[in-house]
Amino acid sequence: MIEQSYYDIVKSYLVIVESPYAGDVGQNVAYARACIKDCLDRGEYPFASHLLYTQEGILDDTKPDERQLGIDAGMAWMAAAAKVVVYLDLGLSNGMKYGIEKASAAGKTIEFRNLDPDKVPMPTPIDFPARKEDDLLTQIRTGRI
Secondary structure (H helix, E strand, C coil): CCCCCHHHHHHCCEEEEECCCCCCHHHHHHHHHHHHHHHHHCCCEEECHHHHCCCCCCCCCCCHHHHHHHHHHHHHHHHHCCEEEEECCCCCCHHHHHHHHHHHHCCCEEEEECCCCCCCCCCCCEECCCCCCCCHHHHHHCCCC
16 A cells, blocks of 8 residues: 655645636635635635735735736746636636636646535536636637626
8 A cells, every 4th residue: 555645645645726806806805715715614725825925915816917926936836736716706707717727737636616606616626638628718718708
């Protein structure tokens, strides 16, 4: 029997959280915090770069070059994560679409969720390398979403 390393065990619980940030920032930050709590309640170890890098004194999300730096820094963390979880209650932002594209290109499992139990997200988990003709990624690429 091969013993798993501590890193491999922990990595299986690491998730990147995709949720909206721009727009109604106050509402979106509160929502992202609720998404983080949901992940923790599921036994996952979440990371939401849009909650970290946008804090005062770090990066200014209203400056395109700083916004992109924050997005790129968040994407770098994706390599360590087991999957990307996308919370859809507030819709799908351009930043979330970008994250989905990057996760797909990296071969990550992408799981769609809602905090509202009355809303039904797309079937989960979805592993984008096993594409269907009309999956969410295709809809994003063709501008239907």
